[in-house]
Amino acid sequence: MAPTSPVDTAQLMELLSVALGAYYGDFTAAAASENLTASQGKTLTVLRRGPVAMRALADRMACDASNVTGIINRLEKRDLVRRETSATDRRVTTLVITPEGERVAEAIRAKMRTTQDGLDRLGEQDRERLYDLLDRVFANSACRSSTNPE
Numbered sequence: 001m002a003p004t005s006p007v008d009t010a011q012l013m014e015l016l017s018v019a020l021g022a023y024y025g026d027f028t029a030a031a032a033s034e035n036l037t038a039s040q041g042k043t044l045t046v047l048r049r050g051p052v053a054m055r056a057l058a059d060r061m062a063c064d065a066s067n068v069t070g071i072i073n074r075l076e077k078r079d080l081v082r083r084e085t086s087a088t089d090r091r092v093t094t095l096v097i098t099p100e101g102e103r104v105a106e107a108i109r110a111k112m113r114t115t116q117d118g119l120d121r122l123g124e125q126d127r128e129r130l131y132d133l134l135d136r137v138f139a140n141s142a143c144r145s146s147t148n149p150e
Contacts (some may be wrong), residue, residue: 023115030111034104037064040080043071044105047081047097054093080104 024038031041039061046052046060054072058065072095075081080101086092097105122130 002060016074022118023112026114027108030108033111034107036104036108039067039071041105041108042076043068043075043095044080044097044101044108047095048102048105051084051094051096053086056096057095058079 016147027041028038034041036044042061043057045058051070052060054068055065057072058068061068072081076083078100079098082096084094084096084097086094119127
């Protein structure tokens, strides 16, 4: 339903908050169905875009590096990720998603019915427009930075 008056930034931020809350709830439930925490699921999502250095992952997830170590230890025990030494700097540990990690990440996405059903209600033009708008809004976000592991 379109607003009757011009939408201001505060209204947009409120609607984004509602949308992200719904997405996060959907994601958390889907990750839990795979016996993962939301942070573990998010880690797999980040790693699907390509290998990432431990420090860069901590930055993208907005958490302390020691938290990332714990997350990675648990994911590694389940063979969902693996650590590799960087080819260009042996002091850097790069994280790589495994085929099993890819499978679990895809299972999480497939179980996010609330989000998928909402997006499926959009026509092709609306989906493209939403994509373009979100891309513009978050173009400079740290989460969108390149997948360069170093």
